[in-house]
Amino acid sequence: METIEQVLESRNIRVTAMRMLIYKFLAEKEVAVTLSDIENAFVKADRTTLYRTIKTFEEKAIVHQIDDGTGITKYALCEQGCNCDIKTDLHLHFHCNNCNETICLTDHKIPQIKVPDGFVSENVNLVVKGICDKCSG
Amino acid sequence: METIEQVLESRNIRVTAMRMLIYKFLAEKEVAVTLSDIENAFVKADRTTLYRTIKTFEEKAIVHQIDDGTGITKYALCEQGCNCDIKTDLHLHFHCNNCNETICLTDHKIPQIKVPDGFVSENVNLVVKGICDKCSG
């Protein structure tokens, strides 16, 4: 089991208190979070710091961005071994229309999508919307 | 061949000069457009009018909204017979990373996506990103 310090160091991210807290926050959440969610969780910290921390995590492929159609960007920790800048390992996301939460379905890979001749597919964003298991029960 | 007036009237939308012009603009475009695109095309008209016209078209299922991940909402005419509030007839969208345009691939239906037990799928948003036929040639 890797410690948070080890995760950060292995990606050449300097270990700071703030970054460890944000990483911990993301790890504990099982859903994708918005910047505002993080902001509310760390009222003492500045928006910009949180914003840039997430951007750093994103660049180093610790976090991936999710566009679930709500218009607000969400973020979630990448799975271990996931390399988000490699375009092939993409899982799908589920957005609940009831509780408004978005979760990663990490073991549901996106099927191969055929595109017309002349088109080159580089990346696929797939969001399924509906009712999640907690809300449908 | 339906006239624009007939299309609008059949959806209980009052026919105005503005609405006909906007409909015509959308019909001539083969790509999804942003509100700003429309704004630039009709400099004499107010943003709000364009915005509300699009919203009206959307409610009446003449236009569908596309979220291609650029953060800016785009709109495109629904195909004839398309009923965008019915969740079953969904086509995919292609966003070109080069020219930044987004087009509807109306004859490419979204494959059935399996979701885990307890989850209910109501809707699927699928955007493929890459290079379009014009840019790859």
Added chain:
DNA sequence: AAACCAATGCAATGGAAGTGCAATTATTAC
């Protein structure tokens, strides 16, 4: 023509993303 309702235009607001710069903190060199 009067009354009514929908459509339009103007002004303003709100929310999220992003940037410049100063202040702070950690790291490296001496």
Added chain:
DNA sequence: GTAATAATTGCACTTCCATTGCATTGGTTT
């Protein structure tokens, strides 16, 4: 250990898009 250096954080501000309130215009109906 201290000085120099580089990265991180906080504050203030800007920009852009989406959205709303309200007054005005314009078309319909009686």
